[in-house]
Every structure is written in structure tokens, then in C-alpha cells.
Amino acid sequence: MTAEATEPDFDVIVVGAGPAGSVTAYLLAQQGHSVVLIERGEAPGAKNLSGGVLYGRVLDEVFPGFAEEAPVERRITRHVTTFLTGDSSVSVDYAGRPLAEPVNAVTVLRAKFDAWLAERAEEAGVFLMPGVRVDELLREEGPAGPQVVGVRAGDDELRARVVVAADGVNSFLARSAGLRSKPPEHHLAVGVKAVISLPRTVIEDRFAVTGDEGAAHAIVGDCTLGIGGGGFLYTNTDSLSVGVVLRLDDLLKHGRTAAEVFDHYLAHPVLAPYLRGGEMVEYGSHLVAEGGLEMLGSVVTGGMVVVGEAAGLTINSGLTVRGMDLAIGSAVAAARGIGEAIAADDVTATGLSAYRRHLDDSFVVKDLRTYERAPSFLERDRMYGAYGELAAGIFHDVFAMDGTPRKHLVTVAREAFKRSPLRLRDVISDGWAGVRAL
Ligand SMILES: Cc1cc2nc3c(=O)[nH]c(=O)nc-3n(C[C@H](O)[C@H](O)[C@H](O)COP(=O)(O)OP(=O)(O)OC[C@H]3O[C@@H](n4cnc5c(N)ncnc54)[C@H](O)[C@@H]3O)c2cc1C
Numbered sequence: 058m059t060a061e062a063t064e065p066d067f068d069v070i071v072v073g074a075g076p077a078g079s080v081t082a083y084l085l086a087q088q089g090h091s092v093v094l095i096e097r098g099e100a101p102g103a104k105n106l107s108g109g110v111l112y113g114r115v116l117d118e119v120f121p122g123f124a125e126e127a128p129v130e131r132r133i134t135r136h137v138t139t140f141l142t143g144d145s146s147v148s149v150d151y152a153g154r155p156l157a158e159p160v161n162a163v164t165v166l167r168a169k170f171d172a173w174l175a176e177r178a179e180e181a182g183v184f185l186m187p188g189v190r191v192d193e194l195l196r197e198e199g200p201a202g203p204q205v206v207g208v209r210a211g212d213d214e215l216r217a218r219v220v221v222a223a224d225g226v227n228s229f230l231a232r233s234a235g236l237r238s239k240p241p242e243h244h245l246a247v248g249v250k251a252v253i254s255l256p257r258t259v260i261e262d263r264f265a266v267t268g269d270e271g272a273a274h275a276i277v278g279d280c281t282l283g284i285g286g287g288g289f290l291y292t293n294t295d296s297l298s299v300g301v302v303l304r305l306d307d308l309l310k311h312g313r314t315a316a317e318v319f320d321h322y323l324a325h326p327v328l329a330p331y332l333r334g335g336e337m338v339e340y341g342s343h344l345v346a347e348g349g350l351e352m353l354g355s356v357v358t359g360g361m362v363v364v365g366e367a368a369g370l371t372i373n374s375g376l377t378v379r380g381m382d383l384a385i386g387s388a389v390a391a392a393r394g395i396g397e398a399i400a401a402d403d404v405t406a407t408g409l410s411a412y413r414r415h416l417d418d419s420f421v422v423k424d425l426r427t428y429e430r431a432p433s434f435l436e437r438d439r440m441y442g443a444y445g446e447l448a449a450g451i452f453h454d455v456f457a458m459d460g461t462p463r464k465h466l467v468t469v470a471r472e473a474f475k476r477s478p479l480r481l482r483d484v485i486s487d488g489w490a491g492v493r494a495l
Contacts, residue, residue: 437487
């Protein structure tokens, strides 16, 4: 049978109603194409999990003024980066009101936010099929070689001119199309997250924010018991999103479980006061891609494209974790490329390669290139222990008036450095690598 033998049911099938899938579906429906959006969860967002800071400029291009209408929690105007030891913390606290307008970053809770995005797609004419898991790709021999022509879900087969794999980090579709192999463990992290409910006024007092403004804390060091990764603490309207992201290879090497590390983090004397009196209303765990540019492989084959985290699109720079904005950026590129391929009546790999060109020209691949060295930089163990201990040691000696004669800051720093396991060559090497990576 050839690809032309059976009429397609839709122009496009999108698998996965996360940010990548819903935005691709919405934009294609806006172009006048018939689109079905298939989601295995009972409702879009029901099972999805993010730390929750969405860098929103790209979404504002798709839905101008989205921050006024979408279920966003707070506009992030305060970014705190903290090195944590067992009993101390050293932070850099940037509070900038210009981050509020135009919208830069907002916190979202995925159950509400993904549902809102999928509703926008439905309003544009997308046919949403929740509670349906795609099990298999349908492939046939076309004039230009093997071509994806649809999907199978249970006993049902659906055909389309193009299938969009927006099925997230584990993308079974990208793997079954031969576009991706299983990522190595050091390119994957496991995230554990809880939502802790607290009264709005308590959050505003504890985090020194007002109105709809909010704070994002990125934390490294003892919060992960020295395991590669970090902790986060984000403010929502009347709850906090708190979690850890742990590099899978390092977690296994340390012989710990993610739940154990998370419990240690929640009980940490520096973190616990922020959470005091709160009630845990959500808890979940999810994989996250961490390989940066190295994870981005081929995103196009005959009849199919891959978007969002299914294509490995995430950036962890140590200061920010980004996946949702890259997912949306890839959706914009994919909708454009697919639209052009359908208009040219060429949905082979060659026709659909317009998507890859748009992706390469977008901020998504440009940012992945900028942070290309970040994953290997963040694999340096010293980031998660020795530097935090050194900084805490210096500040302790500056502030502790213990009756001994005072010393100049340079002497204090030199003595703290001598006590630390760090060597000068490590610091020079890490400093140089950090400058190039971040
Ligand atoms: C702990 C943690 C913290 C994070 N923090 C942040 C953050 O603060 N900011 C940020 O921008 N990013 C963050 N990320 C990353 C971000 O969550 C992802 O990059 C983003 O969700 C990717 O969007 P997506 O649409 O590509 O995939 P997803 O959001 O994973 O959506 C994929 C969808 O496909 C569906 N699906 C999968 N398989 C099938 C199938 N066979 N049939 C039908 N449906 C299917 C799933 O149910 C899901 O709805 C974090 C991730 C984790 C785990």
C-alpha cells in the first residue's frame, strides 16, 4: 500500500497536550488545517510537572497579553541564587521591578496552565482527544521512502499528512521513528516537586513581594546532598512550588533515592522556615532532559516532526531551568514549517525540513548554542559542595566577632581557601570553564 492509498482523517495529528503540542496544534488550526490533539492524561496538564517558571516572551507573541488572561500565578521580579551548606547559606538576591513589565517570567501550575492552552487550541478548531494513549506509529512506503502516515491508539487507527511528536522527555514516538536513541544517564535528571499551600499574605511577607509579583530561588549544594543538580523554590499566588532536580548518573553513584534527597531538602534549616505551616497539596516526580544542545538530534522524518522536550529542548544554566519556553519556540517553528510543507504538497523529510531551518533560526537553537558547554560545566562536583563551603566560611569569619583580632577581607578569604579542599588550579579551571559555559 502506498502513502496515497488511504485518505487522511486529518491534516495533522499532534500527540501530547503539553505546551509544545497545544501551541503547535493551535497555530496549525489558525492556518486553517484540520488538527487532532491526542493526550493520554484524563485532561491536558493532569499529569504534567514543571518547577513552574515560564519565561513568557515567546508565548506573548502567540497570545498577546497572555499574562492577563492565562492562569498564571505571579510575575517573577526577584531571583535569588543560593549556595547552601549543612547549616549556612550564601545568596545573590536580584530584585528588579523592570522584570514585571513587559512580562518576563511567570509561575504556572501545569494542571491549570496546560488546560488553558489546550482550550485555546480547541477554540481555534482543534479536535482534542483526552484520555487516549498513542501506542504506535503507522508507517508506509512512500515515493520518497518510508513515511509516517498516522498513529494507532488501542484498536483505533488515525491517519494524517503529518504527525507531530510532542510527547515529552521520554518520547516513545521519536524513538520508534528512529530519530532518537535512549539518552545517556548524565543527560537526564529526575525532578521531585511538591506544591505547598500557604496564605497569600504569608507568602508575600516571607518572600518580600507584593501584589502579583513573585520570587524564584535557585539553590545548589547541600539541598541535593552534594549530588549534581539543584533545588528550587518558587512563589505561586497562594502556594509554593518546591523541588529538586538530580542528575540521574550522580544520584545512582551516591546510592540515594530522589525521595530521600527531597525530604532532606524540605527539612533543611535554611529552607524549612519558608515552608512552615504549609500543607502539601501536590507531589510528583518526572524526568527532565539535561543534555542541552547535545540532545538535539534529528527532528524530522517523512510525515513526522518532533517538538519540545521530545526533541531534547531544555537548558539548565545553573541559574535558570528552561523547557516550557523552548517547547513553545519549537512549536512556532514547527507550525510554520508544517504549514509550508503542506502548502507545497511535500510532507516528506525534505518538505518538512523547513521546520528545522526555522528552529535553527529561532532563539531556541541560538540559546542552546550559547549554553552548549553548560551541561559539562555543571558536571563538576565542586559546584555542589566546596564552593558553597568556601563562601560560607569567608562570610562566617567576616561576621563572627569571636574576640580574636579582626583581619582584612583578603586575609580572611586566603585562610578560608587554605582550609577548603579547593586548589588554585581547580578555581582557575572552573572559573575559565564557567565564563565560557554561562
Ligand atoms: C522538576 C522539574 C522542574 C522543571 N522546571 C521548569 C521550569 O521551572 N521552567 C521551565 O520552563 N521548564 C521546567 N521544566 C521542564 C519542563 O517541564 C519541560 O521542558 C516542558 O514541560 C516540556 O514541554 P513539552 O510540551 O515538550 O512536554 P510535556 O510537558 O512533557 O508534555 C508531553 C505531553 O505528552 C503526553 N503524552 C506522552 N506520551 C503520550 C502518548 N503516548 N499518547 C498521548 N499523549 C502522550 C503527556 O501526557 C504530556 O501531556 C522542569 C521539569 C521538571 C521535571
